[in-house]
Amino acid sequence: MSSTTSNTAVVIIDPYNDFLHPEGKLNRLLAESLKETDSIKHLKELVAAARVNKIPIYYGLHQQQKPGFIAGWKHATAMQHSQNDNKAFEEGSWGVNIYEGLEPDLNNGDVVVSKHWSSSSFQNTDLDYQLRQRDIQNLVLGGMTANTCLESTARYAYELGYHVTLLTDATAGFTKAQKDAATELIWPLFAHEVTTVGKWAAGLKK
Template sequence: MTSTPPPNTAIVLIDPYNDFLHPSGKLNHMLASSLAATNSITHLQTLVKYAHTHQIPIFYGLHQQVRPSFIAGWTHPTNTQKSQMEHSAFEEGSWGVEIYTDLEPDIEKGDVVLSKHWCSSSFQNTDLEYQLRQRGVQNLVMGGMTANTCLESTARYAYELGFHVTLLKDATAGFSVEQKDAATELIWPLFANRVLTVDEWIESLEKA
């Protein structure tokens, strides 16, 4: 059976940077055990391939990149921003801010690369809501990094704005397996409309 996703559905993919996902990435050592526990990279690649095959647009929510002017002159940067600056994580122009293999956007298939978020939520101080509303998107299917920081913050914001939120629990990772599991098993079900695996989500489209 050929799946027919609703026309108002899109995927939001958060921070699929090499610095997070590649074994040589600056932050990968913090995520490696959680990525391995749920084979998350393979599931992310399955998600992107399925979306591109079935004309489901992917909205890429990417973190701001470190450069000389990053948070220069700021009087109240967050601890996350100060740590990012200190460790040069997601450094502008570096290999680390390239998108991981087989997760790259395809603009010809309707993918959208958003303005970059400064802290956690890909809605806050970005064009994500505007881009979604312009395209009539109501159903958001969400994955990426990390489960209990940027992904969860973006999903909570989407929920508050009235979007239908599906979170993919094996297309993410945390800074520990315990943190990821706490997010996906305890916290996400409190606000998300659905918490599924990638295969479960695809199967729900096939059944529909």
């Protein structure tokens, strides 16, 4: 990564209460992996490091379920049907609040981009446009989940020409095996760097 942070941004994917909080609708699916990696602690460390170094954080958030969600769709995915049936990430609910301690700060230059419908926070959103308006070239990514939305977003960033850094301890999976497969086997195939929050933050101090 470039030694300057002026062209760097952090991207955090889906830090919703429904995923991260013990009372969230989908937390039970992630709880084991979140605990094993201590993911929330490391996500908070990621946010803190970004704040100290004046690195903006871009929030890639999943579309929220509401009346009429995917109504009339002919090609909705199984994930979209499940979200609709279970009212996961329900618009206006506590579950779609950003987990406490991870909230955006406009004074830090943080940006909440338009919401993604499937997995990638680039597809059908303004994330790429928002980044290029600010000459961002290096992306440091964390969030949920390791082998779905986070990986999809990182792959898309790679294809668009961004320098991609992925953080193995700032994520989780629906199973430990899925998370480990992503972070140990798949991410190194395309990411420019696969590291931890602590090692990334330490590199900023050099």
